[in-house]
Amino acid sequence: MKNRIINALFHILTGVLLAIGPYTLFQVCDTSEKIMKCWWSVRAETGIGILIVFTGILSWILKNKEARLALNLNNIATGIVAILIPSWLIGGCAKETMLCRSLTFPAIYIISMVIILFNIGNLIYLRKRIGNE
Amino acid sequence: MKNKLTVFDIAWKNVKSRAYRTGVMTLFIFVLAATLFTCMVMLTSMENGIESTSKRLGADIVVVPARYYSSIENALFTGEPCTVYFDKSWVERLEEVEGVESTSSQLFLATLGAECCESLTQLIAFDEADDFVVSPWIKENTAKSMTDSEVVVGCDLGLHEGEEVTYYGVDFTVAGVLEQSGMGYDHTVFVNLDGARRIIQSESAKNFLTIQNDDFISMVNLKVKDGYDIEAVSNAIATKYEDIAVYITSKMLGNVEKDMKGFSTYCKILSVILVLLSTIAVVSIFSITINERKREFGIFILFGTSKKQLIEIIVIEAAIITVIGTLAGIFASGAVMLFFQNLISANMAIPYLELDFVGMLVILLKCILITLGMGCVSTIYSLINLGRSNGVDLLKEGE
Helix, strand or coil: CCHHHHHHHHHHHHHHHHHHHHHCCCCCCCCCCCCCHHHHHHHHHHHHHHHHHHHHHHHHHHCCCHHHHHHHHHHHHHHHHHHHHHHCCCCCCCCCCHHHHHHHHHHHHHHHHHHHHHHHHHHHHHHHHHHHH | CCCCCCCCHHHHHHHCCCCHHHHHHHHHHHHHHHHHHHHHHHHHHHHHHHHHHHHHHCCCCCEEEEHHHHHHHHHCCCCCCCCCEEEEEEHHHHHHHEEEEEEEEEEEEECCCCCCCCCCCCCEEEEECCCCHHHHHHHHHCCCCCCCCCCCCCCCHHCCCCCCEECCCCCCCCEECEEEEEHHHEEEEEEEHHHHHHHHHHHHHHHHHHCCCCCCEEEEEECCCCCCCCCHHHHHHHHHCCCCHHHHHHHHHHHHHHHHHHHHHHHHHHHHHHHHHHHHHHHHHHHHHHCCCCHHHHHHHHHHCCCCHHHHHHHHHHHHHHHHHHHHHHHHHHHHHHHHHHHHHHHHHHCCCCCCCHHHHHHHHHHHHHHHHHHHCCCHHHHHHHCCCCHHHHHHHHC
């Protein structure tokens, strides 16, 4: 039960941060007439954030350890995609001093890395628990 | 024999079984290591930035229009774009001053900020024929002269060699990307005088720049003849002419160094307070838990464990917690510093040159040594207490 609650709260929090953060806490530049790549990257991250929140809710509901283990694996892959969107798949502004490159993307990378590390940790924990049963 | 329990095994099992105590102590070490690492990396990067800037400034004295000094200083040290107009006739006047060996001028133009990615950029135009400030550095990086349709760019602009760029509607090709300097040059576009002339004569420039010919510059760099005192020459210029600001380049950096010293003092005070607080906290936790574990130690002694082995167990426990906390702290701090390096350097208002691998490794080892030393020192009080008691006393006290 404790593991399910921690998992759910963690994913809801990080998911909300990924979805809303780029528009509030670590904002990209305002859009002008020409929409820049960083704006599309941030939109894609919103989708990723919603997915993470959804898996957080699922990990609360699902009692089956194997199913939660699968959710952890899915979250690791989602975290990797969250990093790849601004760094490779879509990208951002060229200039390194722009807000997207200096603030928004680094914040996204750190949140995604925390998601990946947390899920790896939980994966190991659940594997042990399943092995002990 | 393979399953023989070593002192390390016992220490490791103790650390694992007391998860709450281990977690709290690791957290203290984590905060300490992260703060120490951050302070050390930032201070060293700033020192490197100032050293690199002093190498790049090149001239002994710079002369700028009086009211534009701070703009030029910001452009040089932090890359904040500015456009500065200074009459070209000043070059001749300054050449006449006794003690001046040579002069070179530069024109500072801020580009237009039309769209998100085309935000303001600093353009510096220089005359390759007489320049002794940036030309040697540019030639060192690109190994060729520039044409009027080429620019050389700073490393932070995200441009690559051969790429096409447009400033004031005039197209240029990137002839080279400069190595990192830690100063404003990393965000600057360098163009020769002919290139600057093309910009000034462009339609876009006519709408935004108040200069229509190349009789304007922004800054004059002076080299002082051998045997002349730089300060005396600077004073002579300042006394002779009005409406200009005369600065000795080493003193320009002096102001930056003063800012850095202020920051360095805060960092050192913070580090000392943290080391003290963490030591007190870890010593307290260790003393409390060792008092609670007296019965356990008594049993160990009665079963034949020597005091030396007990001491080893305690020291190894402290070392394990310290190493885990330190590595986690350094990893977290390093990741934040790495990802946010552009934001940090942009907000420092001080030249900031990122460290290389060896520099990082040296700081990492220093941090490990400090925290490991602190972790081991924090066990001394407990070890002295333990040394004074025998097994039976420990068992009685622990009941």
